[in-house]
């Protein structure tokens with residue numbers, strides 16, 4: 259079989275001192291950290307949409323990425339089948355164990371839904387064969403319910419009931435494809451589920467329809483015995499001004515309101531957290547606190563740009579904080595770290611796809627080692643425990659145990675007169691403490 263990246267070898271681990279740009283300096287899949295291999299901790303996935311379908315286009319010009327395999331001719335389906343070989347060559351050379359895709363990333367739309375489904379079947383057959391050949395597994399499947407013009411007003415929240423019907427048919431098929439490929443999760447990112455202006459929008463009716471759609475998806479998943487965790491991916495804006503699934507807290511409130519909370523977890527994305535005015539540390543901690551952390555879309559935004567730039571993650575503070583939450587939660591479970599990230603328009607050569615993933619994988623491997631050292635040292639946990647010590651005995655323990663009403667609090671404070679003292683939060687000291695481990 260032709261090699262599409264003839265100049266790139268399988269990426270080796272060479273250790274922190276290596277100067278080889280096509281080698282890992284930290285990601286050593288078999289290295290054991292806290293009783294588990296790096297490979298099992300990190301559960302990396304490559305995404306199909308940015309990596310294979312990304313062209314580098316932006317609002318000011320069409321794509322300029324050099325992708326020689328797309329210039330070899332053939333029908334749209336033949337091109338799609340060739341791209342599967344390209345993708346698996348890249349994934350196996352990186353040594354990444356998982357991948358993720360949307361239905362429309364892998365197969366072209368046909369003249370009607372029937373032909374579109376047949377195209378998908380043909381590519382799924384090939385994906386399955388490549389999975390068996392390489393051992394690479396599907397982390398999650400999903401449906402693209404936003405690119406085609408039929409979804410101009412959204413999918414399940416469209417004002418047009420026929421669009422809801424089409425989206426249902428499409429997700430039904432995508433769930434079947436996920437089952438065929440042994441996917442262990444299925445993601446619902448909001449796409450165009452949201453609005454720009456309330457003058458033309460029945461917000462409550464759209465939320466009801468979104469919930470109805472998810473209930474129907476659960477029903478169908480169960481009927482075909484697909485063993486996949488459903489995940490909602492929050493994002494506050496883009497493409498719409500007000501995306502319905504705005505952040506972790508809003509998604510969890512929505513799920514509880516509509517009786518969906520037991521069926522879903524969250525797929526959190528770093529750049530979406532930033533757009534929501536949060537840190538990823540916040541979003542992950544919030545979800546993990548309620549057992550709702552499902553999986554991660556690992557990327558980053560740009561501090562100076564207000565949109566979803568989907569850059570590859572390289573910031574060690576962020577990866578360290580993320581790994582602290584993941585280790586604290588006892589691991590990612592059936593989730594993973596999916597690089598929902600794209601190379602810059604200016605990085606248009608095929609080899610840039612490798613540099614990008616190598617950097618992201620190394621940033622998380624290093625973050626894992628740092629987070630593990632911080633947890634082992636225990637200084638942070640000890641500080642937080644002591645900061646809340648007033649809740650462990652006396653009036654604090656009584657309040658937590660439900661043994662104090664307002665009358666008791668009043669009697670307690672009248673006797674005491676006032677709060678005796680507060681202690682410093684020591685933020686700067688703790689930031690310095692964390693810096694001791696960043697190396």
Ligand code: XLS
Pocket residue numbers: 360400445447491493527555566598
């Ligand atoms: C877009 C989302 C999307 C989802 C999958 O902003 O991140 O790529 O991850 O539909």
Ligand code: NI
Pocket residue numbers: 447491527555598
């Ligand atoms: Ni994403």
Ligand code: NI
Pocket residue numbers: 527529530566568598
């Ligand atoms: Ni995104």
